[in-house]
Amino acid sequence: MTTEISPRERLAAQLAEAVAGALSADLEQQPRALLVVSGGSTPVTFFARLAAMALPWERIDVTLADERWVGEDNADSNARLVREQLLVGPAAAAKFHPLTSDEGTPEQGAAAVAERIATLPWPASAVILGMGGDGHTASLFPDSGELGLALTTDEAVVAVRALSVPQPRITLSAAYLHRARRHILHIVGDNKRSVLARALAGDDARELPIRAFLACPLAVYWAP
Numbered sequence: 381m382t383t384e385i386s387p388r389e390r391l392a393a394q395l396a397e398a399v400a401g402a403l404s405a406d407l408e409q410q411p412r413a414l415l416v417v418s419g420g421s422t423p424v425t426f427f428a429r430l431a432a433m434a435l436p437w438e439r440i441d442v443t444l445a446d447e448r449w450v451g452e453d454n455a456d457s458n459a460r461l462v463r464e465q466l467l468v469g470p471a472a473a474a475k476f477h478p479l480t481s482d483e484g485t486p487e488q489g490a491a492a493v494a495e496r497i498a499t500l501p502w503p504a505s506a507v508i509l510g511m512g513g514d515g516h517t518a519s520l521f522p523d524s525g526e527l528g529l530a531l532t533t534d535e536a537v538v539a540v541r542a543l544s545v546p547q548p549r550i551t552l553s554a555a556y557l558h559r560a561r562r563h564i565l566h567i568v569g570d571n572k573r574s575v576l577a578r579a580l581a582g583d584d585a586r587e588l589p590i591r592a593f594l595a596c597p598l599a600v601y602w603a604p
């Protein structure tokens with residue numbers, strides 16, 4: 381009997397293969413490799429597939445593109461998602477670098493997080509971005525200001541307050557997220573495909589922040 385897998389599961393498996401290939405290729409040339417992942421709901425199946433890959437996980441650093449400024453006991457924590465879904469089995473040997481600190485606000489914690497992030501082996505082997513229905517990616521929102529989107533800034537991390545989201549957040553800046561060998565957008569559903577089509581038809585990243593990455597180039601992994 382053959383087991384049918386859904387298009388989203390197939391996509392997750394293909395993405396995991398591609399990311400594992402990228403990490404392996406880079407690890408042939410360098411002692412450590414960095415993977416930047418996103419949070420939210422989309423990556424769950426991908427994380428499970430990637431965690432099952434035979435990789436020298438002890439040589440891999442993992443960090444996030446963005447985080448909600450909440451504790452890891454909060455269901456909205458992206459770090460919690462990574463620890464529970466990606467850093468399991470052999471992948472638990474990877475070194476994880478969360479984007480939060482003990483400070484009360486992302487504005488207070490940003491400097492310490494930036495210091496931590498600067499120690500990682502950039503350029504990353506891959507940055508895997510998600511995208512919301514408003515075109516946000518990482519925590520770069522249409523209403524979260526221009527600093528995060530500026531491609532000329534030296535700021536690695538930016539504290540984010542946006543009216544469109546309930547919690548304060550912290551995000552790697554677009555300029556920093558550009559520091560990768562490969563950029564991947566992982567999205568599912570017809571709505572996100574339409575948002576991406578709109579993004580491709582214009583160039584103002586303040587309207588649809590994903591536009592800041594379209595020229596990286598960006599490999600799109602989409603399934604219905």
Ligand SMILES: O=C1O[C@H](COP(=O)(O)O)[C@@H](O)[C@H](O)[C@H]1O
Nearest residue numbers: 418419420421422510511512518
């Ligand atoms: O808020 C966030 O949203 C995006 C997309 O999330 P999804 O639930 O629609 O997959 C995600 O990429 C980002 O990391 C997250 O913090």
